[in-house]
Amino acid sequence: MARRARRGPGAVILRRQRDRTPVAWRNGAGVTEEVAAARTGRIGDGEGDRIAWRVSIATVDKAAPFSRFDGIDRLLMPLTPAGIHLRLSGAARDVSQFDVVAFPGEADVASIEDAPGARDLNLMVDRAFGGGQLVRSYVTGARTLRRRAGQEVVVVVALCPTLRYRGEQLEEGDAIVVDDDRTVILSGYGSVAEATVVRATG
Structure with missing residues (x-):
């Protein structure tokens, strides 16, 4: 059975980039700006309520492994012209600007050889949702x-x-x-x- 997301009344909402607050990664390799999200009310991922879905923009400052998110499917779109260079389950993967790569949150993924300031758009969805x-x-x-x-x-x-x-x-x-x-x-x-x-x- 699909899990229910907790959210407010339906709406069309304009969210400005300038109003978002970047949150530093625990490994110091970058920051994330949350664009929009809904949560299930279940505890998970070590950060309070588990997400039902989340759209975010990440800025990668140096090569680093991605955080693991069990039960989450991820889609990533590089926003900077150089794209992003990944190691995905042991294999090198170059993803061009505006192309999309999909992978499960349990996968062993890391950014490699990226110039500081590389940005990417991320969609994460709890696959049970x-x-x-x-x-x-x-x-x-x-x-x-x-x-x-x-x-x-x-x-x-x-x-x-x-x-x-x-x-x-x-x-x-x-x-x-x-x-x-x-x-x-x-x-x-x-x-x-x-x-x-x-x-x-x-």
């Missing part, structure tokens, strides 16, 4: 986005500073969180990352 998808898409003049049937949430992250939402300029890293059936209309020309979470059935 559901599944996720992370893709890059484009806005050419105007584009309508909405949560589709079966989707728990859609988080849209601006990948460039050339888009507008409700007349407001979006900066790179700004995010729009859609967890009800309202429509989001973006205008301008540029790309976004779309992180979607689908709740498990049964």
Whole structure:
């Protein structure tokens, strides 16, 4: 049976990158900015409530192993032009900018040979709660986005500073969180990352 996430009333929420507070990693190798998340109310991962899903942006300052997250599926999209260089289950894996790599949270993963300041967008989903998808898409003049049937949430992250939402300029890293059936209309020309979470059935 799918676990229930704890969250507030449905809404379309604009979350500015400038308002987020980076949290330093315990190993000192980087920081994480939480973009949006929901939690199950169960204790796990050594950090209080276990996540149902989380979208975050990480800045990697030096090579280091990734934290282990049992029962969590992860998707990672490099945001900087050089991409990111990983060791994934013992094999080297180069991931280009805006490509996506998926791996289980139990996997042995480390960043290697990355220049300080490498950034990546992350989607983490408790596999008992559901599944996720992370893709890059484009806005050419105007584009309508909405949560589709079966989707728990859609988080849209601006990948460039050339888009507008409700007349407001979006900066790179700004995010729009859609967890009800309202429509989001973006205008301008540029790309976004779309992180979607689908709740498990049964």
